Amino acid sequence: MIVVYTDKISNRLTYTLNVIFKSILMVNYSFVNFETFKNCKDSVKINYSNRVINNCISIKPHSILFENNLKKQIIKVDWIKNIPYYFKTSENTDFNYDIFASTFYIVSRYEEYFKTELDCHNRFKAENSLAFKNNFLEIPIANLWAQELKKEIVEKYQNISFPKLNYxxxxxxxxxxxxxYKGKGLVRFTGGFLKAMLKLNFSEVINRCNYLLKNKDxxxxxxxxxxxxxxxxxxxxxxxxxxxxxxxxxxxxxxxxxxxxxxxxxxxxxxxxxxxxxxxxxxxxxxxxxxxxxxxxxxxxxxxxxxxxxxxxxxxxxxxxxxxxxxxxxxxxxxxxxxxxxxxxxxxxxxxxxxxxxxxxxxxxxxxxxxxxxxxxxxxxxxxxxxxxxxxxxxxxxxxxxxxxxxxxxxxxxxxxxxxxxxxxxxxxxxxxxxx
Incomplete structure (x- = not known):
């Protein structure tokens, strides 16, 4: 069992832990109060608060998971062992970066809720994303952060077993x-044929002739x-x-x-x-x-x-x-x-x-x-x-x-x-x- 202590349970935090534990690592978790957390003997203990608690995994929280509004985030990306991190919150906890807040930001597409330059079809542009600008668009960072958390858990709690994940x-x-051409009717087909002729698009003319003569679409x-x-x-x-x-x-x-x-x-x-x-x-x-x-x-x-x-x-x-x-x-x-x-x-x-x-x-x-x-x-x-x-x-x-x-x-x-x-x-x- 994985138990999590936090000073405040929010919808954003619950969602994020659902993604990390249930969607990626395929395990269950539960929130517990401070007294229960202290007295847990056989559980994996994750402290997601500003309290200093011994004999557990500690992650100091960023504010984004406890907010209810949209707010522009100032993000600086650091690279550690070929893994990008942001939302740095500590210098002396097991994770100096809040991987919960970071996961929420990327998987919820937080940045896409803001007005920004769109492409010709009014789509959010990949080139405007945090991932592209910081060269990690081709890295599944939420999965990597979950793996790093799993490694820390296994190292500290050697009796824990995780289910085998399958590609x-x-x-x-x-x-x-x-x-x-098939099913488009005589008017659409003829119009397309004439258009191809006028534009001297001979490959299209040949394709249409092949359809007429050989039924090749x-x-x-x-x-x-x-x-x-x-x-x-x-x-x-x-x-x-x-x-x-x-x-x-x-x-x-x-x-x-x-x-x-x-x-x-x-x-x-x-x-x-x-x-x-x-x-x-x-x-x-x-x-x-x-x-x-x-x-x-x-x-x-x-x-x-x-x-x-x-x-x-x-x-x-x-x-x-x-x-x-x-x-x-x-x-x-x-x-x-x-x-x-x-x-x-x-x-x-x-x-x-x-x-x-x-x-x-x-x-x-x-x-x-x-x-x-x-x-x-x-x-x-x-x-x-x-x-x-x-x-x-x-x-x-x-x-x-x-x-x-x-x-x-x-x-x-x-x-x-x-x-x-x-x-x-x-x-x-x-x-x-x-x-x-």
Missing amino acids: RFINTIDIDVAYA IFNTYSKIIKLQKKHNTENYYFINLGDNKKFDKNISYKKKALIQLIEQLNTELNTTIGIHPSYASNFEYPKIKIEKERLEKITKKQITKSRQHFLLLKHPETYQQLINYGITHDYTMGYASKVGFRAGICNTYPFFDIFKNKQEKLLITPFQIMDGTLNKYENLSPEQATKKIKEISTVIKNVNGTFVTLWHNSSLSEKNEWENWTEVYENLLINTKEN
Whole structure:
């Protein structure tokens, strides 16, 4: 048993310990009063207060976990044995930095609640994050801090045993546009053909001719995806956009037989989960989330509880609260479009905390670390460089027994244009992410 003494129990502190102990280390803990803490004989004792108490692990608290408002934090990052630390509170305790407060700051996305420069889609920019500015975006620091705490506990309390943690890999596919041509109708197809001709885009003209003559749709890569899933025994999650046709929502209609049959097929595959990909438009008209979710439920004949935002549009806390309102219990949006790494500093599923409400919500968050478009378009990596980067990130996650989540698109396996030779990257991903 792990017991924690503190002068004040707050929602922020409770949430943080839930993340560290329950989400990462997979153990239970409890708060106790001072008298009980002093008299505990067979428990791991953590003193999270300003009191000097012997024969326990002491962490001097930072004020952030006992505040109820948003306040700009002055943060200085120090590096000790290749691990970044901030919120220094002491010089002579077991941890001179408040790893509880630090964990809360990074996993709650505290910094994203403030007004800051946004990108062209009004998203929080990776380049503005504390992690990017201090060169630890590719480090799961919350997991590392939890490991350091675990080491200290095991050293001082040799009778304690922790459960074995297992590395896990989840392969996710976003279906923004199910087919390039199939199911789009004669008007849309002809309009696209004429547009390609006028722009002298001959590769697109050839692709459209191949569809007409050979029924080859460049985005129809599903047999390849399923074949590789079975070959490498992966968990595949598909997030499907069923929004109405708009500027940034270009999928074929949810009424089209081609899309319905595809969803039904994917829904029958083993080790496969189907989730909703709320449309770009749903970020401005929230009731669309419910409409699109119900469309998918009607096709799959299953309750849909998992989601990932189209374009990774995520605004704290509004986006998560709207997902909760419409029955989503598990979201997979946490990650950046422009950079690989750990947006929330963690590679485990963990609960969402609404800082405005000062409350832990029931919604679970599973972060992703690698996206195909990040590697290819934002970072401009070659297939060889992308494979190397994927291996680096997967190794980091294996070292902390976390969950590695990758984000791919059916369209990026087309082997057309900028995606030439990227099927090999994808298969190498499936190989390299297997458990050691």
